[in-house]
Amino acid sequence: MKNPVTDEAVFLYMTVPMSLTVLNYLSVQNFCEDTLVLMLEQGQMLICGEHLELGYFGDGEIRIRGEIRQIQFKKFSHGEV
Amino acid sequence: MRTLFLWLCLWYQGYVKCQIRGQQLERFLSMCHYHHITCFEVTCQNQGYCFFIAMADLYALKPLLKKTHTRLWIIEKRGLPWFLKTHRYRRAFVVGMILCIVLVCSFTQRIWAIDITGNRYHTDEMLLKYLKKQQIQIGEKKTRVDAPKLEEQLRIDYPTISWVSIRLNGTHMEINLAEMIKHGSDGEDTVKTLMQTEEQTQEYKEETIRKETDVPGDIVADADGKISGIITRHGTPMVSVGDTVKAGDILISGTVSVLDDNGEEKILQRLRADGDIYAQEVMTYERDYYFENDRKIYISQKKSIGILFGGYWIGKKEYADLGKNTEVVVVCKKIKVLDQIMLPWTMVYSTKRKYAYEQFENDENKIRESAAKDLDSFLTDLEELGVQIIENSVKILIGQNGCRASGDITVIAPIGKVLTDY
Numbered sequence: 001m002k003n004p005v006t007d008e009a010v011f012l013y014m015t016v017p018m019s020l021t022v023l024n025y026l027s028v029q030n031f032c033e034d035t036l037v038l039m040l041e042q043g044q045m046l047i048c049g050e051h052l053e054l055g056y057f058g059d060g061e062i063r064i065r066g067e068i069r070q071i072q073f074k075k076f077s078h079g080e081v
Numbered sequence: 082m083r084t085l086f087l088w089l090c091l092w093y094q095g096y097v098k099c100q101i102r103g104q105q106l107e108r109f110l111s112m113c114h115y116h117h118i119t120c121f122e123v124t125c126q127n128q129g130y131c132f133f134i135a136m137a138d139l140y141a142l143k144p145l146l147k148k149t150h151t152r153l154w155i156i157e158k159r160g161l162p163w164f165l166k167t168h169r170y171r172r173a174f175v176v177g178m179i180l181c182i183v184l185v186c187s188f189t190q191r192i193w194a195i196d197i198t199g200n201r202y203h204t205d206e207m208l209l210k211y212l213k214k215q216q217i218q219i220g221e222k223k224t225r226v227d228a229p230k231l232e233e234q235l236r237i238d239y240p241t242i243s244w245v246s247i248r249l250n251g252t253h254m255e256i257n258l259a260e261m262i263k264h265g266s267d268g269e270d271t272v273k274t275l276m277q278t279e280e281q282t283q284e285y286k287e288e289t290i291r292k293e294t295d296v297p298g299d300i301v302a303d304a305d306g307k308i309s310g311i312i313t314r315h316g317t318p319m320v321s322v323g324d325t326v327k328a329g330d331i332l333i334s335g336t337v338s339v340l341d342d343n344g345e346e347k348i349l350q351r352l353r354a355d356g357d358i359y360a361q362e363v364m365t366y367e368r369d370y371y372f373e374n375d376r377k378i379y380i381s382q383k384k385s386i387g388i389l390f391g392g393y394w395i396g397k398k399e400y401a402d403l404g405k406n407t408e409v410v411v412v413c414k415k416i417k418v419l420d421q422i423m424l425p426w427t428m429v430y431s432t433k434r435k436y437a438y439e440q441f442e443n444d445e446n447k448i449r450e451s452a453a454k455d456l457d458s459f460l461t462d463l464e465e466l467g468v469q470i471i472e473n474s475v476k477i478l479i480g481q482n483g484c485r486a487s488g489d490i491t492v493i494a495p496i497g498k499v500l501t502d503y
Contacts, residue, residue, distance in 0.1 A: 062114075
């Protein structure tokens with residue numbers, strides 16, 4: 001997710017429905033049908049799409065299902081929590 | 082696979098479908114994660130979240146709900162504990178269902194039927210007895226059957242079996258085999274057909290070998306007749322066309338003279354006579370038909386069903402106590418599941434019928450027709466056996482009590498059988 005040139009947020013655009021598993025997340029910041037915001041150790045992850053649902057949630061692992069369109073990762077700047 | 086295992090664990094423990102509503106829903110989810118509480122299938126519904134949670138975790142949610150000011154509703158209860166609770170008054174049904182599954186699973190691991198096809202001289206009983214010696218019988222585990230090894234063993238122990246195939250189809254063991262048994266020139270099979278004991282098997286093996294190695298012998302007449310054709314392949318013909326022979330006369334001798342260069346007899350050699358001999362014979366046909374006759378009338382009929390489990394009978398044996406003028410028709414049906422899995426039960430449908438004889442009168446035309454029909458059938462059977470009919474002088478004569486079909490049928494039929502020296 002890290003851009004080697006700019007060292008900033010990277011955007012991934014997904015065109016097919018799929019499921020995504022995120023490991024070692026800290027907490028869920030926001031969750032609705034089209035958006036999911038996860039807090040990770042290194043930064044924040046924004047997942048956009050349609051009909052999003054959490055297939056499996058707990059034990060340091062979260063599985064996201066639905067029509068995922070976009071994943072954005074934003075790294076924390078120094079001092080931000 | 083992991084997800085399936087998790088769902089199976091959930092089903093076993095029991096789980097519920099919940100809905101939560103409140104202000105700090107995301108915080109609730111994060112706290113679940115923090116307290117290692119696993120939620121499944123979390124979806125957004127009606128300004129809240131719906132999810133599945135294990136019964137064990139449900140009680141741990143209480144402090145989290147209080148902290149996050151959310152309310153929880155149980156929408157649906159699923160899993161084994163709830164299923165048992167719902168069917169607590171139908172325990173026998175649940176137990177029966179589980180028992181049924183267990184029985185079917187265990188029974189399908191065993192052989193419940195052995196079918197042998199293609200055997201003519203080796204009887205089913207003989208082969209089943211052999212299989213039993215090889216530790217293969219009804220109820221044996223399928224995993225213990227090594228089909229290629231057993232096929233090879235069968236071919237070694239029974240030299241007359243030229244080909245054998247063993248196939249396990251569900252709980253059904255199919256044995257297909259081919260035998261290399263020749264038919265003797267006398268029209269009879271070279272071996273006996275019914276051999277049940279081991280001694281008989283040994284006798285059969287010896288006899289087969291003896292027959293196949295061409296034991297010297299003559300062809301002798303097995304009936305009286307007038308020779309109408311003779312083709313000699315091996316041996317010396319003792320009769321010619323037009324000769325009249327009686328049963329027991331030698332038709333083709335197995336003794337052959339070996340001549341030297343001068344055309345003089347050097348030695349006499351014995352071999353197995355072989356050839357086709359046809360003789361003209363006269364067969365006598367005679368059958369009586371009566372105007373008054375007895376007819377079977379069924380008075381009562383009783384049907385019953387029994388079960389044969391292994392070698393044990395469950396139910397009443399209808400044919401055990403047969404009275405006078407009673408007959409029983411028994412039909413056995415093996416119980417199959419999905420037409421493939423044979424179970425060790427056989428349904429036995431018995432029909433016990435009582436009958437009496439009633440006298441009835443035939444008219445002239447009817448018995449004449451019946452006599453003609455029987456004669457036609459007899460002649461057709463002869464032709465199918467390769468017998469040529471030369472003359473038919475059978476007449477149907479009507480008398481006072483009935484009619485008689487009688488007369489001579491002149492036929493040309495194969496004659497002679499091999500009589501070996503030992």
